[in-house]
Amino acid sequence: MERSLVERLIAKPELGPLVLLVLLLAVFTAINPAFMSAQNISNAFTFTVELGLIALAMTLLMTSGEFDLSVGSVFGFSAVLMWTLFNTGLMPMGVAFLAAMAMAMFIGWVNGMLVTKEGIPSFLVTLGMLLVVRGTALYTTQGFPQNTWRAEDQWLAEVLVGDVTIFGLRLYMSMFWFALAAIVTHYVLTQTKVGNWIQASGGNSNAARARGVPVNRVKIILFMFSSAMAAFAGIISSIRTQAANPNSGTGYELEVIAMVVIGGTVLTGGRGTIIGTVLGIFILRFMRNGIVMIGVPGLAYNIFIGGIILAMMVLHNRIERRHMTGT
């Protein structure tokens, strides 16, 4: 029995990313002790949250066998939409926020319908949507950022990104949202009936359908969730950085997918892990932050990220094979 416990631990897809994260922290701290300072940790956390929110939703979507390349452009577009509605005096901020969220969910719904009803691969559907959404953001703003300086005295801004200082650590409200989203998505994926359906939809959609699982509805809802989280993250980011730039979020889709797969979720669906994704999020964030802190040129960042992705894929692949052959 003890042997099987060790074996089970090794078979866990989260073990690899956990070891990697600990290693990274150790190496960075050894080279530059300031890496572990409260100031730096709280900085790293702040940026983490925005991509992290999207990565949590993407984990569920990828477990169901699909993925979404349009999240980066929805990130930029939703913030622009909300601020435009608010700045032009069309709506109060709370309503503009809801309108932007509803628009994002509509985008996700269109993605989901095209993938499930038309049978077009999610790569193509969401690539097309990426361009449509980004194009819309650029065209309607003529490429100019929307000003967000009136966020100051709005309760919504306080709820989304307000900050508290605990033991010298400056924590933003957005961290609370991220933690909540991580707990909920983890619970849904591992404990619930819906979670079982998500895994079955990605693992063997025909078998799931035959058992009465509404595979299409599951996927459409996850596309909507993914878009909604991208919009939520984009709006949080616009308030924090005090700019709603139609170009913001460019390339985020790939960074998010990298976080998810590093954590051990399978690109082809059927198996996903929120714990792994949270580790993946921290790995990429601390990499970006740590590389700069230990004096490696920031431009070299992608070399390390690419290397990590490749190494983790090899590791996950081997574990998966061992796991499936039952050794």
Next chain:
Amino acid sequence: MAEDLIRMEGITKHYGKVQALTNVDFTVHPNEIVGLLGDNGAGKSTLIKVLSGAEPLTSGDIFIKGRKVTMKSTADAIANGIETIYQDSALVPQLSIARNLFLGREPTKGFNRMNQEAMNQVARDLLKKVGITKNIPPTTPIGSLSGGERQAVAIARAMHFDSDLIILDEPTNNLGVAETQGVLRFVRGARDSGHSCIFIAHNIHHVFQVVDRIVVMRRGTIAADDIDPKKMSIAEVEDVITGETH
């Protein structure tokens, strides 16, 4: 005479211009294992697809326990008590045995939370019932089971949810000798606990070992539908399949 479990009457199926089934009558009685034989292209698979809801029929009627039914999907067929087990395709490899058993009908206990203890307990009992003596935890993913064990899980699931009819399409393909014997044992066990089966296999020896009655199809029609495997030799049945005797 006991009421038929399944009665298919005048079933015809076209694929465009190709006539796959012509006026087929086919019955399954309660508590019976029917062997469905025929050469490639004889219409076995088409008949099974129609019966399992995977393909719509062109004309004809299907009765279950005397009640006329229309089935638009495999989910419909399952709801009507007809479960089809294709090798590998009926299960999700990444999910555990217990999660596969209850897929789509997971018992919950508030907040959509699955009652995993109950699921595991039922799974453990069922595995014992279908005769898996090896101690396999119900949390084992399907992907790490052998082909025969997967068949066993699929059969156990059909039995647990009281499918009246279990259709096994080539269940012994690619299985070793011991595994094949295991699957044949599960099939007999299913009949002995009150289920009927349709058993389709290329290997006529496997069919002879397990079935009560053999139905032979040829060119989209029924060539013989009441062959008693105890009264006819394998060679004679092969002749019926190829059409060498009338």
